[in-house]
Amino acid sequence: MTTTSTQANGSGGTSAPIQERDRVTVRFAGDSGDGMQLAGNRFADATAIFGNDFSTLPDFPAEIRAPAGSLAGVSSFQISFSKHQIFTPGDEPDTLVAMNPAALKSHLSALTKGGLLVVNEDAFTAGNLKKANYPSNPLADGSLEGYRIIKAPITTAAVSAADDLGLSNQNAERTKNFFALGLVYWLYDRDLQPTLDWIEDRFGRLPNIAEANRRALYAGHAYGETTEIADAHVRVPPAVLNPGEYRTITGNQALVLGLITASHLSDLELFYGSYPITPASDVLVELAALREYGVRTFQAEDEISAVGTAIGASYGGALGVTGTSGPGIALKSEAINLAIMTELPLIVLDVQRSGPSTGMPTKTEQTDLLQVMFGRNGESPLCVLAAKTPGDCFYMVLEAVRLAYKFVTPVILLSDTYLANTAEPWPVPDLAQLDQIEVPFRKLRYIDPEEFAPYKRDPDTLARMFIPPGEADLQHRIGGLEKSDISGDVAYSPENHQRMTDLRAAKIAGIANFIPELEVDGPDSGDLLVLSWGSTYGAVFTAVNDAREAGCDVAHAHLQYLNPFPRNLGDVISRYNKVLVPEANTGQLRMLVRAKFLVDAQGYNEVTGQPLSVRLLTEAIQQLAAE
């Protein structure tokens, strides 16, 4: 669909024919020092204000300062924006901005055929070409045929825009990301104002730097206007989203807001014990800046201490939370088991990353499911939840806290690198509409000492009588040794151990009666069910819809509760001939589903450190549907 219109914009000037599209995906790629994440985030902000639905995918190297211009130092930011609701940051970009040869080399293969390539030709020096292992200059040797190319002198143009400001050459060059941004704003008809405001806000105290960035932005925009770029001026109309107030949110931000809100809704003081680890560190960092909400953050000496302090805080009656990634979960296992044995509420956030061992710390994966289910000694069941979108991290934290207190149990909430860093528009929740979180020990405190026994249980939930220290005449001891049913005394009898093992299992299994049933999108029964969990929601949802458009009759169900499963999961599965479980691992949920329901579930598995490919998954669904 192509419409032509005349476009007036902030800097005035010529008009260009503008095409309309439903959805566009842009990727900014450059050296770590080129400010690509910043440019991408500004683009996302401008897109949010414009009113598209969008989803972002930042991707950065694990090295903080890889050598400039090297392949190892390439950092990228992808954003997909649409006039419809979207659920993924897109597989393949339509436009690639490459700030240097290394960025081009690393990202060109992702660009759609015939896509638009914006390159900073200034950076294609002999030295940079060599660092990127290019034998000859791709801008000159014809190897980029098939792409539409804008070769812009981004560095020199940015520097000359800042000419009379008296900046060092280095500082002037730093504004090149704003030049690139200005150009892309012109390409996609974005308003400059939100970014100008941001520059003022951020650099207002350094007027020359602010001015240089402003000028670079305008210069990039003007470059787009004045250069003849065929078919490159594109407009994606605003999306029709549910009315309301929106903000941009990443998964890690949502975890932070969820914790503060849970503390508010439960009236429990928040204690967050953590040891820095990518991609969970931001949760610690952001919570540490919120002392006014009574948040006690504790940067522990290691992950064991982090979970230990959270258990101590929880035992004392605070909202004890620890957050980490897979390697940290491995270290915390013994202490999590202590919380299982002592039956204390505890929230464990696992922002999964690519493994095993140190793996690829900045890349995404869903590979901790079996670790959090079974990675502890003894029979040690606990509750496992998984968020499905960045914004869902908020609601799943509330759910984790609700369940941890209702059932007096540790709860592990799974997120991952993708959710942690991906930004999307998020309807701001109405605080007044959120349910209070009940804290049973508040009432138990006034219990008649004759009635009290630490392992006496609520008949509905099997939660034990947990009372924090401080209450007269209720003194008692808990610990990691097996406990006698009801009295909580140390016990070694065979019958008691069997009974307590069964009770611990029954308590967690019983959570299924207090969580929502699994909903199915699509036919209620039939040939094929696609069953997913966690952060792959967006990719799977999109692939299922694409497959439907291609004529497949396929149902989709997505799990946010992994232990226990929703009580109707077995029933849902039994209504389809085939079950496909797509996962960013080698088949962990599939293994659980097969074991539990004796169903021959098939897998679609990618372990690449990247989100699932919608295109390949769609093909897999079509193939299985056709079998």
Next chain:
Amino acid sequence: MVLQTPHSPEHVESIIPIADENLTRKDYASDVDTRWCPGCGDYSILAQMQRGLSNLNIAPEKMVFVSGIGCSSRFPYYMNTYGMHSIHGRAPTIASGLKLSRPDLMVFVITGDGDALSIGGNHLLHVLRRNVDVKIFLFNNRIYGLTKGQYSPTSELGKVTKSSPIGTTEKPLNPLSVALASEASFVARTFDTDPQHLTATIETAARHHGAAFVEILQNCNIFNDRAFADYTDREVRDERLLYLEHGKPMLFGEDHNKGLAVSATGLRVVDAHGPDAGLILSHDATRPAPDVHQLLARCAYPEMPVPMGVIRQVTTPTYGDYLDSQIEVAKFKNHQDVAQLLRGRSTWQVE
């Protein structure tokens, strides 16, 4: 950040949770049967702990004993307080989280030489460095008791144990040196067979505002009997122990006929009635630099008298003091509005 109110002794007294009625030793004893071997030094420590707490009249419901794993770590079961028998080496972490979120509670950690210095070594350093207001009692029997007699990180070089049939090949750690290296604000040593000294040391530690580290020499009569007898036996104590008192000259021996003075390489013993008597040091537990304290910690039998008592006690803000004041200041400076926080820096309306 400088905190305005240093904690005066009066203030510290005022933050100890005191029981309403007068309690006796028995009020601190739980009804759980003790399970240590007959003759174990832990019994005496338990009795003196109960006595010390009753002397202070601390409210039992405001006390929590947190322990790791080991014979010593069974201790909380026998106290009529709150308690958690946790996992090996990690008690300082649980105690830290508990104390920081519940400043009104008195938190004691019970640990062993393996628990504190081997598997939990990292946590011990950091809880002391941070000066979290918990009192740590390390029962040092220089052996792994619960696992039946393997050597520990305080076992002497060459010691024959079950896991070192021809002697260990590693040098021991000195618990006091470790605590001082972490610049703990309170460092003391006492031993199981001097009930009075033990009780007094427990009480002083309990009244300290900040992390307190107390090494208690404890006899394991099953796997390492008489490990400290050479200097703690009643007949030799006067000669071989140095009972430290803040502000008093460091004297020991029969009728205090010997004292400690500085030498070129550390400390030396001088005749209290001889020409160097004037050089005998007074013990200054409050000295901020832990230098002399380290020299004292290194005094070992047989060359030197073994120091007992409070080696170091300095007043310095705790981790909790800093944290709580940050929270107070932030609450005063910034308003708390969760609904606004949810909205973030900028929002937009979709009509």
